[in-house]
Amino acid sequence: MSAQVLAQSVDDVRVDGLVQMPSERAFDLIGFEQGQHYDSGNVYQAINSLFNSGYFSDVDVYEDNNLVIFNVVERPSIGLLTIEGNDLISTEDLERGLKLSGLEQGEIYKPETLNQIEQELQRQYYGLGRYSAKVKIETEDMPRNRIAIKLNIDEGDTAKIVHINIVGNTHFDDEALTKNFESRETGYWNPFSSADEYAKAKIDGDINKLKSFYLDKGYLDFGVVSSQVSLSANKKEVYVVINVEEGEPYFINKVALSGSLPISEDRIWKHIDQKTGDAFSRSQVTEIMENISTELGDSGYLFTDVNVIPNKHDNHTVDLSYQIAPGPKVYVRRIIFSGNSETQDEVLRREMTQFEGALATHSDIQASKRRLERLGFFGSVDLRTRPVPGTTDQVDLDVVVVEQASGSIQASVGYSQEDGTVLGFGISKRNFLGTGNKLSFNASRSDSSEDYSISYDNPYFTVDGVSRGVKAFYQTSNHDDDDVEDYDLDRIGVGVSYGYPISDTQRLSFGVTVKETTVNLGYDPSNETSGYVDEYGDSYDDLITTLTWSDSDLIGGVLPTNGYSTTASLEVATPAGDQQYAKLGLSSQRYWNISNSNLWLFRLKTRLGYGTGYGDSDQLPFFENYFAGGSYSVRGFESSSLGPQNSYDDDDTDTSAIGGNILITGTAELIFPLPMVEDHKSVRTALFLDAGNVFTDSCLADNDNCEEGVDLGEIRYSIGLSWTWITPIAPLSFNFARPINDEDGDSTDFFQFQLGTTF
Structure with missing residues (x-):
């Protein structure tokens, strides 16, 4: 614009070329008003305001008879934004970061921001150890003054840590210092680990672990002088050097308390286990501070501030003063x-x-x-x-x-030579309608059997925490005369139970069940079943009482991560019924958190059982026997296949497991995370060792397949891998097991699959 030396008056202002920016916004940026005097300075200021808005790539100004004309060329808007090649960083996270930089569909395109974004993405991938990563940004014009932007990302390969070298350490060797490092050198092999892949965040974390190591050993003067990361020419190998100054260890001279103590000093001192001559340990000091804070918190001083002031001496001793500021009691x-x-x-x-x-x-x-x-x-x-x-x-x-999911639905369709077509359905909800009550229903039907059950448990039947549970069940089986099944069993019954809280984790429950049982002998019953029916009849009306003690402190819901649970039960068929027997059971499990991350766990589980007849009955009914083998006890063996076998008068008849009145099973599991799994709360993988069998203290004479008493040498063992996934519909589990000491006649099963196991 040809600027006039003397100021002129504005008759009108016009802006040509606007597409994206509203005209009102443009006039506000220009700042001219009708009748206002203007000169070259005002014009330059208006041009700068237009450019600084970021909307325009060119601005020309003309004057025609006191009409000021601004001719602008707008930058294009972003019509399409695509990202390709990213895997480590999700598209959502990238789009969120680009939005903060002004790169979003519909926004004005600013070329100067692309270089900054490219450098920032490169920096993020470098931090992940992807030094060979490349970011290429392409643009393409679109109709209506728009532009398409495409980010092509080549994430490259992660650089491997070839060597970690600590310089300046004299009291501890490199192996001791790097033992707990998350980073590992390439020679370290673990198919499930990425420890040898370089990442800046991992190295920073390892340096903090190094500092904690020395401070826990009393080296108060320890410091990391520097850390360097060197990259090979091919950008695939990383060398890490950490320079340290160790200093000397400090030992405790004396310990004192200071500040306001609203409780007795004895309650504080019981948490301080340091004494003169002990090596200083920061982790110990931290634990003491937490315990003091908790002690005061139990008296209502919830916001207690506890600090420790170390006073170092030249002889490498230190005085510790715990300063306590409790604040007011809190309600x-x-x-x-x-x-x-x-x-x-x-x-x-x-x-x-x-x-x-x-x-x-x-x-x-x-x-x-x-x-x-x-x-x-x-x-x-x-x-x-x-x-x-x-x-x-x-x-x-x-x-x-x-x-989280607190129930399951199971549906199954199957076929077997023994049962024909098998249909099953079940639903279990531990938090029915959000009330905290549990409702369970199961139904299955095959060509030869039907099984129905329903139960409802209310853990707070009274406000004092007394629980009540009710159940009803019906089971029937029907075999053809040509079958060699030992017996058909029909059972129907109802029961009610009440539970009383003994402590925060313990309960004592008492229940009564009325049950009718009918046994129909099959085409060729075993001597064990026919002998029991001949002596006690084939129909029984029983009144069964149960007494159960439980102690549970499991944490984690469907897949526990910590705690324990133990249940002891006594079941007695009273003399008021036709049968008289008792069953005593014990089941227990415990979890140990190995890494404090809820990912690496160790679990022990056991189940013991003993049953016997009393009064007019000298044995446990055969249909109340315990069984072992299968997914719920000793994996690697077919379900209910272990233990004593039945007998027949005809030696050519194949025998089968009849169970026993003594049960011993146990399991040890090492639970570990899979690296490709993100949701470890619903997926669990474990290496297991199973052991167990069933025994009997009463065998029929001339039964060579049955031995009386418990022989621990007959315990069966198996090892394997289990995988469980809590799907939105139902639990899904796989077991791959190999028996260790199976013998001739044992029925083994390498692979076992379950869908919809209730929990």
């Missing part, structure tokens, strides 16, 4: 639940040991968290205290839960 104003879209608030509230209006204590809050976790309805439970604005002694307790 809970409200308890607020969130995340429970299905479960009713009442179900959560009745598990709380921390109450509204009561003194807030650490132990009550943690106990409440544990009780909620034990329900098994939630994948995670988090309790957070939030100060009430305007007060110093009140908090709100936020209970945040993440619900």
Whole structure:
């Protein structure tokens, strides 16, 4: 524009070339008003404002008889944005980052941002160890002043760590210092590990572990001088060098307390196990501080601030002073639940040991968290205290839960030579309609049998935590005369049980079941079945009582990650019925968290059982026997195939397992994560060792396939791999097992598959 030396007046302003920007916005940027005096300075300022908006690639200004004309060329808008080749970084995360940089479909295209985005993406891949990654950005014009942008990403290969070298260490060798490193050199082999793949975040974490190692050994003057990462010419090999200064270890001279102590000093000192001459350990100090805070928290001082001040001496000793600032006692104003879209608030509230209006204590809050976790309805439970604005002694307790599947549906269709077509359906819901009650229904039918059962359990039948469960069942089997099945069994019954809480984890339950049982001998019954029917008849009306003690502190719901559970039960068929027998059972399991990550676990499980007749009955009914083998006991052997065999008068008849009145089974499992699995809360893989068998203390004479008493040498063992997936519909599990000591006559089964096992 030919600028006039003297200022002129604006009669009007016109903007030509606008497409994306509203004209009102353009006039605001120009800032001219009708009748305003303008000169070259005003014009330059208007041009700068238009350019700085980022909308325009060119601006020309003309003047015609006091009419100022701005002729603009707008930058194109982004009509299409595509990303290809990314795997490590999700498309959603990339799009989110691009949006923050102004690169989003519909936004104005700014070429200068592309180079910044390319460099940032390159930096992110470098941090993941992908030094050979390449990012190429292509653009293509589109109609209506739009442009298509395409990000082509070649993520390359992850650089491998060839060598980790620590320089300056004299008290500890490299092996001891790198033992707990997440990073490993390439020579370290593990098919499920990516430890030898370089990532900056891993190295930073390992350096922090190195610092913790020395501080836990008392090296208060330890420091990391520098760390270098060298890359080979082909960008595939990484060399890591960490330079350290160790210093000397410090030993404790004395320990003191300071600050305001609202409770007796004895309650504080019982948590301090340091004494003169002990080596300083930061992890020990941290644990002591946490224990002191918890001790004061149990007295209502929830926001206690505990610090330790070390005073180092020249002789490498240190004085420790624990400073305590308890603050005021804190009370809970409200308890607020969130995340429970299905479960009713009442179900959560009745598990709380921390109450509204009561003194807030650490132990009550943690106990409440544990009780909620034990329900098994939630994948995670988090309790957070939030100060009430305007007060110093009140908090709100936020209970945040993440619900998980608490039931299963199972449906099956199958065929077997013995049973023909088999149809099955079942549903189990441990949190029925969000009430915390459990409803289960199962039905199966084949050419030769039918099985139906329904149960309903209310864990809070009374407000005091007394539970009540009711059940009904019907089972019938019908074999043709040509079958060699030992017997047909028809059973129908109903039962009710009540449970009483003994402690936070223990319950004592009592139940009564009325049952009618009818036995119809088959075409060629075994001597064991026919002998029992000849002596006691073929129809029995029984009144069965059960007494059960349970202690459960399992955490994790469907797939527990920690805790234990033990159940002992006594079942007695009373003299009021036709049969008199008793069964005593014990089952127990325990989980150990190996890595504190809920991924590496060790599990032990056992089940023991003993049954016997009494009074007018001298043996356990054959249809109440225990069985072993299969997915629920000793995998690798066919279901219910282990133990004593029956006998026939005809030696040519094939025998089968008849079970026994003594059961011994056990399992040891090493649970580990699969690297390609992200949701470890619903998928579990384990290496297992199973052991077990059934025995009897009463064999018929002349039965060479039965030995009386328990012979631990007859315990069967198997090893294998199990994989379980809790699908949205039903649990799915596979077992690959190999018997270790199977003998002639044992029925083995390498692969076992289950769909829809209730839980």
